[in-house]
Amino acid sequence: MKKKDITQMAFRDLYPLYIQKVERKGHSQSEVNQIIYWLTGYNDQLLSEQIETGATLANFFQNAPHINENTALIKGSIFGIHVENIQDPLVQEIRYLDKLIDELAHNKTMEQILRSEIS
Template sequence: MANHRIYSMSFASVYPHYIKKAEKKGRSKEEVDEIIRWLTGYSQEQLEAQIEKQTDFATFFAEAPSMNPNRALIKGVICGVRVEEIEEPLMKEIRYLDKLIDELAKGKKMEKILRS
């Protein structure tokens, strides 16, 4: 596994940026949390515990109760890279989350974001 700096960053340090990005576009913290829960299988209480523990990204995704199988339906470009072409498993999970938050901020409906 490549040692990207983000892997050791705490999820809690980036989480407020996800919320800020969503709220700037009229979306809510609750929607951000719903996306994270959908992707990872964490309950709201488990998510809050991970944030409180300052868990790093590698651990956050490693301890995720059940990664959603429909995440493979997430396609598109994030940070100049096609999500579906990312080979590093952990980076792919992080970019899936980035892409979902991006879609939220762009005004997509939740049912489309959650691939329902």
């Protein structure tokens, strides 16, 4: 069986899964959106456009207005892989988003998730 290329998945297929994951832990879609906005620079309108057009994850990240400069602060593993060690920049960005959503589902504070300088 051939392994599916994650970069070709439609973002609109993954987005509801992120929401379901965090809602099971008492969090909301607006928190998921806040994470996406922080990481990618998207806003409500631009995010909706990406969902409506069926953008692949590759297109979603390539068209991102601005990838946050603090992504290097995102550390840890997702699916058994340390995000800081991923060599492919696109796959790394995808896994950064996975990691941040996972942190929300594990009840980290938004300040911790968004790597705020607030102590």
